[in-house]
Amino acid sequence: MLDFYTDKTVNAKKEHKCSLCGQKIQAGESYRRYSGKYEGDFFDCCYHDSCYHLLGEFCRITGENEYSEDWVADWLSERVCCNCPKCDECEENVFRCVKVIECILDEK
Numbered sequence: 001m002l003d004f005y006t007d008k009t010v011n012a013k014k015e016h017k018c019s020l021c022g023q024k025i026q027a028g029e030s031y032r033r034y035s036g037k038y039e040g041d042f043f044d045c046c047y048h049d050s051c052y053h054l055l056g057e058f059c060r061i062t063g064e065n066e067y068s069e070d071w072v073a074d075w076l077s078e079r080v081c082c083n084c085p086k087c088d089e090c091e092e093n094v095f096r097c098v099k100v101i102e103c104i105l106d107e108k
Contacts, residue, residue: 005036009049019045020055020069021095050101057104076100 010033016025025031025046032052035044047055058072059065076094080103081087094100 001039003037003040005034005038007032007034009033016046018048018051018095020047020051020072021093022069023048023093023096048096050105051095053105054095054101076104080104 009030012025012027012029012031014027016031017023018025018031025048030049032047032049033045034047034052036042054076055067055072058067058075062075064071073094080100081090081094081097084090084099090097
């Protein structure tokens with residue numbers, strides 16, 4: 001059970017690592033910070049704005065409130081990547097792919 005949380009958009013004063021895609025959030029870049037306490041454990045997550053919204057869509061569409069990076073990546077791949085002509089040779093991080101971001105966020 002979620003005891004409490006804060007969710008805010010901030011500008012990075014230093015470099016952070018995105019909790020979803022694992023890539024850098026550069027100093028000066030806007031990002032989402034989500035922190036709180038869940039089942040007695042504190043958490044603090046940083047997300048690129050687009051990763052935060054992809055994760056929100058995953059939760060909204062699947063009805064899941066718990067997730068792993070792999071679940072979200074597989075869901076994105078099934079919904080978007082399998083229809084991409086470059087799918088077989090693609091080495092792009094699925095969370096940072098412009099086509100994935102546009103496709104999922106345009107469905108809202």
